[in-house]
Structures are given as structure tokens and as C-alpha cells.
Amino acid sequence: MTRLGVVVPSSNTTVEPEFRAVLPDDCTVHAARVPLEDVTADELEKMADHAERAASLLADASVDGVAYACTTGSLIHGSGFDTRLESRLSEAAGVPATATARSVVRALAALEVDRVAVATPYTATLDRMEREFLTDNGIEVVSIDGRGLVENTAIGALDPADAEDHGRAVLSATPDADALFISCTNYRSIPAMASLEAAFDLPVVSSNAATIWDLCTRVGVRPDLDLRLAETG
Structure with missing residues (x-):
């Protein structure tokens, strides 16, 4: 059984169902929520302050990888913030970590x-x-x-x-x-x-397809994405 952890905005209702829809039966999704109601620069900046705590809580569930599943939330401080965020989450959870903005860049590069x-x-x-x-x-x-x-x-x-x-x-x-x-x-x-x-x-x-593809690549899971992106793996 592979466990995937996702750090999601508290008001997000899409990440978990879209992940579950394309993951194999032996892969489960576990979410930790961080506060965000409106998608504004101010709220996105504040939300990032909770990222490491959320990742450390996901580690309690023995997840195999963690994704910070928010696009603008992982680019809010410009280029380089996304990779620093990945490092922070990986250190907090003790497993590989991805951030959506960087996953998108990786996906576009792969294509x-x-x-x-x-x-x-x-x-x-x-x-x-x-x-x-x-x-x-x-x-x-x-x-x-x-x-x-x-x-x-x-x-x-x-x-x-x-x-x-x-x-x-x-x-x-x-x-x-x-x-x-x-x-x-x-x-x-x-x-x-x-x-x-x-x-x-x-x-x-x-955003979700890129995040799923990137995180699954890191933990050795093949999602059921009927897309050109899936062919790059």
C-alpha cells in the first residue's frame, strides 16, 4: 500500500477527488488542510506559514510522499520559492515532496x-x-x-x-x-x-494532473492519466 500526503487549502474541494479518481486501488490519499478562504496574495502568503506543520502531521500517517497542492500558493514569492518549499516539506515529513508550481514546470519540460x-x-x-x-x-x-x-x-x-x-x-x-x-x-x-x-x-x-504525475513519479506509482503527460514517464 502506498500512501500519498497532500497539503491542501482548507477551502479546496477538488484535490482529493481528482487524485482518487486516477490512482490505483493500492494507493491512498491523506490530506492535511491549511487555512485559506479567498485566493488572494495576502491569504496565500499566510497559508504557506502552515506548510511544515501540515507536512509533519502527514508524517504521522507514514505517507510515502507529500505534495503542496496549490499552484499560486507555491509561486507566491517568485521563482525559487517552490523548490525551497519542497525542501521544507521533505525535511518536515521525512519523505519526497513536491509543490504544484514546480510540478507544472517539470511537466511542461517533460513535454x-x-x-x-x-x-x-x-x-x-x-x-x-x-x-x-x-x-x-x-x-x-x-x-x-x-x-x-x-x-x-x-x-x-x-x-x-x-x-x-x-x-x-x-x-x-x-x-x-x-x-x-x-x-x-x-x-x-x-x-x-x-x-x-x-x-x-x-x-x-x-495543476492537479502535473502534481499527481510528479508525486507518483517520485514514489513509484503509475496513475491512470489518459493524457500525453502520462506517456513521458
């Missing part, structure tokens, strides 16, 4: 993506921070489109069809992108990704 179109539920402020983070990591953001949502439960209430429609609109307006990235671990999108890949004949990465 050999240079130019990405991005769909987010965020405000313009967080979109700007995400663009800067990706650019600093060598990924050209050819477009980024946010829905302007702040309340995290409102993001989690969106249907995967909303993410698919959003992704289609972004890709239709950005024909020169190498891939689509659907950002936010609370934006339900994994069920929509295969159809987007088929329709546009290019890779689609989501």
Missing part, C-alpha cells in the same frame, strides 16, 4: 513545451504573478486568461465542462501555443483534458 497558453480562475494580479513565474522558468506565456474569481469555494463549484469551455476559448484564440495549462488545484479539469488534447492535437496540463 518539451516552450510556448504555453494558460487558463486560470484567478484575478489579474495572480495571473500576472503566474506569468512572471513561468517566464522566469523559461516558458513563454503566449496568453493567459483568468476568470477573476476570488472565493475559493466558487472556483471549486465550477464544473469540468466550464474548464473545457474555457480551455477551448483560450486555445482557439492562441493558435501558436505548444500546449494548454489549466491552472489551480481547485479548478476541476482532469475529466475535460483528454477531449481538449484530441480536439487541438496538443498537450494539456492541469
Whole structure:
């Protein structure tokens, strides 16, 4: 039995079901929650202060790996914060650790993506921070489109069809992108990704898909992701 630990915002309702939907039967998911109601820079910064305590609590469950499952929460202090966060979590839990922002960079690198179109539920402020983070990591953001949502439960209430429609609109307006990235671990999108890949004949990465792929790679588990990303492993 493999146990995966996830540190999730307290208002996130998507990480656990999306993880469980694609993991094998002999792999379980265990969550520790850290406080966040609204997806703002101020709340994301405060949430990160609780990361190590959450990881240490997951260690009590003898997890085999830990993920900090929040995209903007793991890039809030710019490039380099994500890898420092991974080191902090790994030390606190005593197991391999990933942070979603870094998992996304690894996923795009594995897919050999240079130019990405991005769909987010965020405000313009967080979109700007995400663009800067990706650019600093060598990924050209050819477009980024946010829905302007702040309340995290409102993001989690969106249907995967909303993410698919959003992704289609972004890709239709950005024909020169190498891939689509659907950002936010609370934006339900994994069920929509295969159809987007088929329709546009290019890779689609989501925050949760990247986090699952990265964490599972580290602990030797193969998730059931029917995506181009899964073929890179």
C-alpha cells in the first residue's frame, strides 16, 4: 500500500477527488488542510506559514510522499520559492515532496513545451504573478486568461465542462501555443483534458494532473492519466 500526503487549502474541494479518481486501488490519499478562504496574495502568503506543520502531521500517517497542492500558493514569492518549499516539506515529513508550481514546470519540460497558453480562475494580479513565474522558468506565456474569481469555494463549484469551455476559448484564440495549462488545484479539469488534447492535437496540463504525475513519479506509482503527460514517464 502506498500512501500519498497532500497539503491542501482548507477551502479546496477538488484535490482529493481528482487524485482518487486516477490512482490505483493500492494507493491512498491523506490530506492535511491549511487555512485559506479567498485566493488572494495576502491569504496565500499566510497559508504557506502552515506548510511544515501540515507536512509533519502527514508524517504521522507514514505517507510515502507529500505534495503542496496549490499552484499560486507555491509561486507566491517568485521563482525559487517552490523548490525551497519542497525542501521544507521533505525535511518536515521525512519523505519526497513536491509543490504544484514546480510540478507544472517539470511537466511542461517533460513535454518539451516552450510556448504555453494558460487558463486560470484567478484575478489579474495572480495571473500576472503566474506569468512572471513561468517566464522566469523559461516558458513563454503566449496568453493567459483568468476568470477573476476570488472565493475559493466558487472556483471549486465550477464544473469540468466550464474548464473545457474555457480551455477551448483560450486555445482557439492562441493558435501558436505548444500546449494548454489549466491552472489551480481547485479548478476541476482532469475529466475535460483528454477531449481538449484530441480536439487541438496538443498537450494539456492541469495543476492537479502535473502534481499527481510528479508525486507518483517520485514514489513509484503509475496513475491512470489518459493524457500525453502520462506517456513521458
